[in-house]
Amino acid sequence: MIVDDDKPAREALYEMVLTAGYKAAAAPSAESALEILARHPVELVLTDIHMPDMNGLELTAAVKERFDADVVVLTGFADSHTYEEAIGRGASDFLLKPVRLPELKARIQRVFRERRLWKEREALMEQLKKLSITDGLTNLYNRRHFYRQLSTEANRAERYGRVLSLLFFDVDSFKKFNDTYGHLAGDEALKSIARATENCLRVADSIFRYGGEEFAVLLPETSGEQAIIAGQRLRNDIDQLRLAISEEETAKVTVSIGVTEFSPGEEMERCVKRADMAMYNSKRSGGNQVQFIPPDE
Structure with a gap:
């Protein structure tokens, strides 16, 4: 977009941009731009x-603050404004009038090239960040991110006096499942469990593959009693899964679930150990069930 209050200059620059092979719009003032x-x-x-x-x-500063656009500043008064001043406001380049087409074309190409490289770098950094916190098999968050997120949610719950619950669950007899159907079937089972968990719980809940066949769920704004209900719903949904082993054969899995509620001021590891203990109580009691340990135990 070309912005210039001088109509002949604006129209001339507009035509140059079109000649350079780009689509363009024009505005007679910063406000209209x-x-x-x-x-x-x-x-x-x-x-x-x-x-x-x-x-x-001033327009440059406003554009950089509010929009995803680059700015090239043009002036016919080289002595009153400097390159450093324009760059300091966020401009990508600084051109002196009168502008020649070859120079304008080269500057536009450079800005677009740097813009493309910046976006590619941003996309790569975002991808690397996602890989660092994501489990490669299930696409759930991984154990490392669990502790970061637990710290964030625990601090929020404590600061604002909100409830927070933690749910751990483990696939029952998963070694036997792998021995019977093979590790590829086991991997598919874990992926199916991950999807079932996502479908069962709220968008606000965070789900993690804690390790092996063990999963964790953070339930913000959820009391222990509410978390037990959520755990029972999840247990039932996974119990109803039918996993395709072949065209003729299906299998099923069950999970043992442990639930606890975060107590404000306690160390995170205590909360994690409680949820883990509740989960193993479920296992020792036969599996395919939900057990709860309150914060004061």
Whole structure:
């Protein structure tokens, strides 16, 4: 988008941008440019500095604060504004008028190239971040992220006086399942359990593959009593799963679930140990059930 209060200069730059092979829009003021940006996606703004009301440097700062767009500042007064001043406001480049087409084209290409590289880098960093907190088999959060998230949720619950519950569950007789049907079937079973858990619980709940066939769930804004109900619902949903072993054969799995409620001020590890103990109480009692240990035990 070209922004210039001087109509001949604006129209000339508009034609140059079209000649360079790009689509363009034009605005006679910074205010009208911001209105266009609010309605339409724009990747690059070419703005003059000297304009009434809001000048090009002020527009640059506003664009960088509010929109995902690069800005190139143009001026015919090299002595009154500097490259450093424009860059300091967030501009990607600084051009002196009169602008020549080859130079304009080269500058636009450079800005778009750097923009593309920046977005690729952002996407890569986001992917690496996701990989660092995600279990590769189930696509659930992993154990490392569990402790980070538990710390965040525990601090929030304590600060605002909210309830928080923790649920651990383990697949019953999973070694026997693997020995009977093979490890590939075991992996598919874990993925099916992960999907069933996601479908059963709320969007606000965080689900983790804690390790092997063990899973953990953080339930914010959930009392121990409510978490028991959620655990029973999850136990039933997994009990109803029918896992395809072959075209003719299906298998089923059950889970042992342990539930506890976070007590404000307690160490996180105590809460984790309680949920883990409740889960093993379920296992020792025959599996396919939910057991609860309150915070004061």
